[in-house]
């Protein structure tokens with residue numbers, strides 16, 4: 001399938017890694033950040049990736065999202081083998097089929113909230129679907145703040161603008177790297193409810209790295225890593241069960 005196309009049929013797997021291995025450095029000083037990781041990320045579901053510091057969470061997310069490359073193994077987004085894409089095709093895949101939310105909001109300071117939200121469409125030369133834009137903006141709860149610039153918004157509001165920006169292109173997958181890391185618990189809750197709503201109402205697929213058991217409890221499934229390997233997974237997670245699992249991993 002062309003990287004320009006959206007999926008024409010419902011998929012059960014949004015992304016998969018097979019035998020994913022990532023080495024940083026060479027020889028004696030090489031670090032095995034990922035060690036033969038295989039996992040399927042279900043479509044229309046919210047998956048959290050957890051594990052102790054240095055367990056490979058960010059490396060896995062970055063390799064899945066085409067921001068970094070594996071040493072060996074395979075990453076597929078839908079049916080697309082990411083390693084087979086040229087740099088230009090990879091850029092198009094990221095722009096047209098993926099959405100990103102980072103710990104730092106990365107909003108453009110001179111643009112209003114509304115302008116930031118529609119920026120990915122502008123960059124892709126596309127017009128906003130007015131109905132979809134209205135839904136995203138309503139769900140994110142920022143209707144009265146759309147004309148404000150980022151500096152006039154709280155951290156939580158800025159992160160919700162960033163989340164709306166990630167969803168506005170209706171990407172196949174939204175990748176979120178510690179999206180609540182800089183937020184207080186109230187703002188975290190608002191962001192996580194928004195993400196949960198996007199999964200439940202629009203069938204959005206979300207993959208999120210987090211250290212926070214409460215944040216991970218919003219997911220449908222939690223994948224636990226240690227030393228670059230998948231050690232377990234949990235469905236229907238609760239914060240208490242996740243905390244116990246993390247203690248078992250030595251966190």
Ligand SMILES: Nc1ncnc2c1ncn2[C@@H]1O[C@H](COP(=O)(O)OP(=O)(O)OP(=O)(O)O)[C@@H](O)[C@H]1O
Pocket residue numbers: 024025031032033051052053054055056057058059060
């Ligand atoms: N660019 C790099 N060069 C060398 N080593 C790296 C690089 N990036 C990550 N690593 C190493 O790879 C391992 C996995 O790192 P990674 O950042 O994926 O872990 P993490 O689980 O996301 O950690 P944290 O929770 O602390 O963010 C660590 O040992 C880390 O030091």
